[in-house]
Amino acid sequence: MYTLYPMKFTPILQEKVWGGRKLNALLGKDFDPLPNCGESWEISGMPGNVSVVRNGFLEGNELPELIEVYMGEMVGEAVFDRFGATFPLLIKFLDTDDDLSIQVHPGDAMAMERHHSKGKAEMWYVVDAEPGAEIMLGFRKDVTPGLFREKLMDKSLKELLNVYPANPGDVFHIPTGQVHAIGKGVTLCEIQQASDITYRVYDWDRPGIDGNPRKLHLEEAMEVIDFSPREGQVAYQIRKNLPVELVSSPEFTTRLLLFDQKINQEYVFVDSFVIYVCLKGRFTINYAGGSVQAAAGECLLIPAEINNLSLEPEDSCQILEIYVVC
Numbered sequence: 001m002y003t004l005y006p007m008k009f010t011p012i013l014q015e016k017v018w019g020g021r022k023l024n025a026l027l028g029k030d031f032d033p034l035p036n037c038g039e040s041w042e043i044s045g046m047p048g049n050v051s052v053v054r055n056g057f058l059e060g061n062e063l064p065e066l067i068e069v070y071m072g073e074m075v076g077e078a079v080f081d082r083f084g085a086t087f088p089l090l091i092k093f094l095d096t097d098d099d100l101s102i103q104v105h106p107g108d109a110m111a112m113e114r115h116h117s118k119g120k121a122e123m124w125y126v127v128d129a130e131p132g133a134e135i136m137l138g139f140r141k142d143v144t145p146g147l148f149r150e151k152l153m154d155k156s157l158k159e160l161l162n163v164y165p166a167n168p169g170d171v172f173h174i175p176t177g178q179v180h181a182i183g184k185g186v187t188l189c190e191i192q193q194a195s196d197i198t199y200r201v202y203d204w205d206r207p208g209i210d211g212n213p214r215k216l217h218l219e220e221a222m223e224v225i226d227f228s229p230r231e232g233q234v235a236y237q238i239r240k241n242l243p244v245e246l247v248s249s250p251e252f253t254t255r256l257l258l259f260d261q262k263i264n265q266e267y268v269f270v271d272s273f274v275i276y277v278c279l280k281g282r283f284t285i286n287y288a289g290g291s292v293q294a295a296a297g298e299c300l301l302i303p304a305e306i307n308n309l310s311l312e313p314e315d316s317c318q319i320l321e322i323y324v325v326c
Contacts, residue, residue, distance in 0.1 A: 004073060004303035006276075006285050006292040007058065009051035012041035017209050020097035022187050026128055027093060027297030039094050042299035043275060045087030045194060055292070063087055063301075076272040076304035078326035088118075088324055089252055091275060091299055092190040093127070100182045101203040101214070102136065102157055105195070106224045107176035114220070115197055119176045121251045122192035123234075125320060127279055129166040130185030136161045137172055137180040137232035145222060152218070157202050164233055171234040171246050177226035189277055191322055193251050199224065243321060253323055259283075260316040267307050272323040274302040281317030286310045294319075 013031040016038025023029035023037045031037035043063070044051045051063045058066065067074050067085045074080075079088065105120035112118070124135070140162050151157045161179065164170070166186045174180050179201070182188070199221035200214065208214040236244055236256070241263055243255040257263070267274055276285070282295045285302075287309040294300055302309070311317075 004070060004305055005056050005289055006287070006300045006302050006306070007053050008055045008292075008294075008298060008300055009043055009063070010054045012044060012049050012051065013037050014039040014041065015209065017206065017214070018096050018098040018100055018184075020095035020187070022095045022128065023093055026187055028295075029093070029297060036097060037095060039092050041090065041092050042277070043087075043089070043091040043301055046090060046196060070303070073305040074273065074303050076270075076324070076326075078271040079273065079304070079324050082326050086194065088194055089275070089322065090192050090194045090196075091277065091322070092192070093187070093297075094182065094190055095187045096182050096184055098184050098206075099204055101200040102161075102179060102181045103198050103200045104179050104221050104225050105174075105176050105199065106197060106220075110224055111195060111197055117197055118193050118195045120193050120195040120197055121176050121249060122174045122190055123247045123252075123254060124172045124174070124182070125189045125191075125246070125254075125256075125279075126166050126168055126170040126186060127189060128168055128187040129170075133166040133185035134183035135164045135166045135170070135172055135180075135186070135233075136183065137164065137174060138162050138178050138230040139227065141229050143227045145227065148222075148225070148227065152202060155202075155205070162230075162232060171236065172232050173234050173247050173249070174232065175249075177224050178230065178232065179225055180232070189279070189320060191252060191254055191320070246320075248325075251324075253325055255321045257311070257319045257321055258316070259311065259313055262310055262312045264308070264310045267302075267304075267323075270323050271304065271326065273304050275320075275322040276300045276302065277320040277322070279318040279320065282314040283317045283319075284312045284314075286312060
């Protein structure tokens with residue numbers, strides 16, 4: 001008999017200088033009284049922003065506490081051996097009413113040396129985008145540090161970057177060291193390592209929420225930037241009622257599920273928790289211990305001890321499936 005069950009968590013809603021208001025209309029996030037909601041942290045073990053269970057008999061418990069108690073039953077034996085009680089991922093929704101800063105994230109080695117933290121590899125799945133919205137990611141050609149500084153000084157850094165039109169369903173993979181920015185008018189799901197380390201290199205000369213310029217981290221960034229050219233958009237083929245792999249990396253694996261009929265999922269060979277991010281529709285998760293319903297905008301953590309389940313849609317559904325391969 002199962003002790004654990006698919007868990008929902010209370011979103012952690014954050015105002016940002018670039019934040020928009022679409023997370024309510026698109027995904028049902030009630031962020032009043034905030035003037036905007038730039039980020040909704042859906043599943044987090046980050047200190048100061050810890051997710052709290054909002055369904056079932058474990059309601060009110062914090063995610064790190066549950067990992068300490070249930071260990072491998074919660075996150076998988078291999079994941080627990082590797083990360084201990086630290087939850088290895090951070091799942092967010094973002095909505096932009098202005099361009100984010102041009103920035104970069106360090107890898108594990110540099111992050112551990114400087115910040116006693118993991119690095120921040122991430123990916124984006126575009127949920128919605130306004131006409132003309134853009135994603136900036138990686139360099140179009142080989143760039144020298146000198147040219148980078150020159151373009152930064154004359155405020156033309158964007159000229160060096162790949163600029164992609166943003167459309168719903170687009171996927172971008174951002175390894176550590178890749179310079180990037182999300183443009184205005186984009187709503188997306190971000191899947192990343194559990195780290196909040198960002199080195200800003202350019203913030204469009206705007207003030208922060210407090211009216212002062214936000215801190216830049218140019219010298220730190222120069223040590224971690226990969227100056228070689230790289231394509232960042234992920235190509236994939238949709239297969240209805242079958243999982244489609246979007247990103248497979250040492251940090252996480254993400255698959256897309258588009259389904260309008262009942263599907264069975266087996267995780268016997270995945271020694272990890274599984275996260276479902278519901279982007280569209282409503283469905284029921286059936287497992288040996290019962291059932292849990294999910295709707296667009298909700299994220300659920302499936303404990304590792306649940307190896308078999310079925311997903312039964314009310315209509316056509318679109319979800320992201322995320323787990324860690326150790």
